[in-house]
Amino acid sequence: MEYDLPSDFDIIVVGTGMVESIVAAAASRIGKRVLHIDSNHYYGGLWASFNLDSINKIGEDGHTQEVVESNTENELIYSVGNNAFNLLVHSQTWNIPESNPEKDVDESDSNSVQQEYKWTQEKLLKISRKFNIDLAPKLHFAKGDFVELLISSNIARYSEFRSVSRILTWLNGTLELVPCSRSDVFSSNRVSVIEKRMLMKLLTSCVDGDENEFKGYENKTFQTYLKDRKLTENLIHYVLYAIAMCKDDTLCLEGVERTKRFLGSLGRFGKTPFLYSMYGSGEITQAFCRLSAVFGGIYALNQPLNGFIYDNDNNFKGLICGKQRINAKHLVMSLEKLPKDVVDFSTTEYISRAIFITDKSIMEDEKEHLTLLLFPPIDEKTSCVILELGSLTGTCPKGLYIVHMFTKQTVNPEEDLNHCVNKLFHKSERESNSPPIILWSLYFSVPNTFAQDVKCKKLLNTYVCPGPDLDLDYDPAIQKAKEIFESIYSNSDFLPRAPDPEEIIIEGEDNNNIINDREDEGHGDVNPEVAQPNNTA
């Protein structure tokens, strides 16, 4: 390493997943001295996106690193990392040949015409970097907490998005377009005129309905409510499984809330309520890290993490990084970095995930779509979320699609998802009108640690960040990051609006302040704390 890291910080954040990155950004933003460090050479941890070459290697590297120093009289050194929360690769398969055979120039062999494969492993790996494959794909409600936070904190300038262009569901054995906006409902030929009126009336009462509308439904399911409203089977399906994304046993009021969340985000950025981050969800953690860096956070990837230092009362003191000792008041870390000897809980719930590269869309159209397919619970399986991304998202080359599937794990990823896979895809080449072919697949499970209490009570001044969750958006991650931030800096603003680049003046020689907010221009909300000493901790 060319430089040594500074040796004293207010807060060290270990791991660059979503929750950690939000906390790092929020702390830098109020002027704290932040070290954000990761043993990986990439950003994002379990929330990262990978190119095709590197995603084929996930699950290969272990997480624990050796302790280099032994305990002293006054301090305890804990090792970094545990294997209790690892991503588990179930299977990784190519369904295409490694390469096309060399062209045979021998004339005598001309009767055996060699088949030229359109896609081979060699071809795809050659353009490996055209793929950005998410470990934790996320969609964003156009008026959801995440989008609002990005705008209010001014982090939005680091990201670009595309809107999901259609929402599909599986109904009566085929894929159906879900009418989700007013214009969709009225232009749909799948919904009769009477149904149109019923649906509009229902959606309106979900959004505007007073308490009386749902009186008596406190302990009943949303499905019951929809049935009582005399909706047809098809409409119940659309509302329950697609718009509200509910299960059969979801309670009425939760179903109403979920319907509101969906409808409230309509009409802001596109036909559907959802946005997807260009180049993959892994870009988002980097946007928060960039803001943190702009506000003085020190970034160091690919670092040897050789131990956490605690005093005899289990107060966090610092971190051993290679030969360096780095002191700080607080430690925030991702779950998989917890010392293995203090982990007194294990994962109780997993998310089953599958990722495919396919050769065409599950529902072809004149233009390329970004598709969300909400697969309802059928055949005694739980509902699945399926996301199909084309080349316009910057996550795969032209002519190919990336398909993400996930659901709550009950058996294992293949068992949990195969009923959808078999209905939507083929695994080998067929007729031209046949479903898409899966060229490459990856099945894996990730621990769903949001569902449990991940506090590490033994270690003080130490905050643990859970890994990816089942929510479509980042709401739980933002909530968790905010909780951690507020328990450390209780009286500070959480990610107030960052000044625009033009508002930051990098001062001249005669001034000691590096950042000088331009207050005379009426930007009253520009944070005055930036250059102040910190003592809220």
Added chain:
Amino acid sequence: MATRKKVLLKVIILGDSGVGKTSLMNQYVNKKFSNQYKATIGADFLTKEVIVDDRIVTLQIWDTAGQERFQSLGVAFYRGADCCVLVFDVTAPNTFKSLDSWRDEFLIQASPREPTDFPFVLLGNKVDLEPRAISTKRAQQWCLSKNNIPYFETSAKEALNVEQAFQSIARNALTQQSQSVDLYNEFPDQIKLTNTTNRNSNGDSCAC
């Protein structure tokens, strides 16, 4: 596209810590210089309108925000760059030696469509300082070996050649963009979540 869109060019500045990346962009955009910032704090990206061949273009110049210091620039930083400016310190030989790895890093991370034609510009900064370690000739030879990269010797402190260098950067970036946009228009209808704009600016919102 029939009408010419307003042109926004993304320029990123790379080079070792302390070569003057932030100073150069600050001198160019704000006409200010400071000896103060050892490591970059608060520098994000700066924008400036310039005229290139009678066209008004907006240069958006992205600083590394200090993330280069421990080789921790994420791939997101490199997305969509139209020109890459490489900077070294003419009094510090190590910063010159790093140029190859910065260029390689850019080509890997940004993976531009035409790596051999992608516009780089090299700046040898701090020519106001003595002693000089890297001669003009040596820098020019390096540029020649890399498909003839334009080279400027600058002093952010004395505002020497900074304007000229960025004019060339703008011109090179524009060439890159006009080629790629006309040929591919790779990602149309992207959405920026800024407060004021694009309530109606995306192609998918047509409700007809």
